[in-house]
Amino acid sequence: MSRRQPEIDAPLGLSLYVHVPFCRQRCPFCASYGVAGAEGQFDAFLRALQREWSLAAAEETECAPESRAIASIYVGGGTPSMPGHAFLQDLLGMLTNAYPVREDCEITVQLNPEDVDRELARALVAAGFGRVSLGVQSFDDQALRAIGRGHSGQDATAAIESLREAGCENLSLDLMFGLPGQSLGAWEETLARALLCGPQHLGVHPLTRAEATTLDRLLTGSFSATPLSEETWHPYQRAAALLSEHGYTLYEITNAALPGYECRHLLGVWSRAPLLGLGPAAHSLCGNRRWRTVCDLDLYLRSLRAQQRPPRDSVRLDALDQAREEIYLGLRRARGFTWAPLEARLPQATLERMRRKVRFLAAQGYLELDEQGARLQPQARYVCDSVALELINAVSGGAE
Template sequence: MGLGIYIHIPFCRKKCYYCDFPSFAGYETLMEPYGTALSMEIEEKSLLLEQLGPADTVYIGGGTPTALPLGVLARLIGKLRRTVPIKSDAEITIEANPGTVDEEYLHALLECGVNRLSMGVQSFNDTILRAIGRIHTAEQAVRAVEMAKSAGFKNLSLDLMYGLPGQGLEDLKTSVETAMELAPQHISIYGLQVEDGTLFARQQEKGELRLPVDDIVEAMYDYMTEYLPDRGYVRYEISNFALPGYESRHNMGYWTDVPYLGMGAAAHSYMGDSRWNNVSSVEKYIKSVETGLPYRENEELLDRETEMEEFCFLALRMSAGIDKRAFQRKFDCPIGSVYNEAIEKMKARKLLEETEDHIRLTSLGMKFGNVVFREFVF
């Protein structure tokens, strides 16, 4: 069945204006004790991980994992690899931001066993980067990618965003074309969502956030979904494009019902019929691990309907869609016996298409995925 491991590093140099992830700037004094506590959790979970079987994927995310001092991060990865059963061909990903890595750091990541690098570029326009609170410049982003390739990374992903303040269609085209010149194996492009609790949300409430109009955002979407496949990047998920064979195995696990165990503050876990998360407070997480207090919370035993909902709308994010046989195996009933009305309704609107084995979004459905997903919620 497979297993994914997620390690959360909740630190960053500066909080980006759009970010609602559990990440914190100005916590440098907690980095070393956090690394110690996380190593203790890894040790604590080792028996469970042995029972679950070797991990297929490891994903170290944040925050900005490369905001950690190299020594702290290298010890963490070393502890994980010594303690946890990981397959020899496992995909081991780490998120990095330009401006937080140099050649020494990148070489060390490879030596630690990291074999996939996800670089948070977001834009190659300095004005836009400043407008969204990024700490790097376009030049630094290009240099970081070049250093990663020079260090020996053969599996490199770049994150870009569209619908950003001050961004026009030509700005996005320039960023995508610059990314193409750097020849990554994978590209993720996310539309801006203004989330509660962010600086952008506060600016929007005051009428101070100037975003592109809907027609421009739609033109950006149309451009990237046509341009990238023309350059050989297969769209395998709503926001993700990859050269064949370079899809994110870890993220595909999220969308295809693969169990995963999260470690670190705010890390989430899913084990088929249950899920939970660790406390999000860095200080509380460290203290709880060190003193043996509980740090797991929001434990939930999923009912059958919730499992069905999530199985469907997560699978529909992928271009392959819902595997009807997998649904039958998991729930012991054909998908049509549960969702026939929703499926036929979305097919009539040209948002879904059905084959013998799969139900998937059409090109139009990819654009209006949330409309389809709502139909699969009881």
């Protein structure tokens, strides 16, 4: 039996995700929806978000903000800092004015280093953005150029200083490995520089693939999950070792935090908490419905000008679909998946088949078990998707 990993619980309440779809340029590695050259649309977009929020709050009874206080807000993109701090202040005011908000609501904004100066940092912290996720990716200018980023390592350092000076006490740095031409030494140098900055949270992501897999599509928000591979396993292991030495816990395959600084919003996503997404390409999970709003800014704006919800790809999840999600999303977390939600959703014979598969995978060294559930062994993280598929096949009646 294994020691349970420390991890805070996902918040009870509603999570909001807002997708701000503006980009200065499209970066070659990026699979997130974004539009370059749409600077003239900032005001129209804010008005559209206001309408979408009103319509969603009234219509989505399973995610109704009146009955579920807002527990986390995550403003991502795209480039949320592009429309400027006044836009973000207005957006936050709009989201939090009309409905109950938990006193300890976690409010995150994703920022690009080149947009952060002292004025923006002060304005956002004063407005209530208590958590910043900074897209550093690398401190190595050559690597940044190779992936088409518009900032330098020095810009990232200056942005971190501005945020700290402004009073930001919950800072997450996003780093990327497996970059073109990136040596292990260069990756270690980026990790060391990041750790010197003392962030509370670090995202360590392999270079994102442009295409989404079936399993990626199970995910919500704009949080893509790129599987680890033979090429990225060594730098990943190095990151895991360094982070552990510095007191961070990888509470999810690519997210590490100091104790108590796990991202509640991400935990909500991994644990299938109610999620309402606003903006084009935003994902939502309300009750047994999951949907993604249309990835088309113009159509999104037109629909809301006409007081209509924008088109969306929607799927109704039956009990088996929900169980599959529990398995896949649970496996990405250090805590793993638990039996209780699966027992509520699967017939006895299916559960037995799954338990046999879990015992088999544990005997092969992929999983560790306790009475509550199962989780990946650290060395099996690079085959997370394969292990998930084995288990999903078992509950779906596929071959064992």
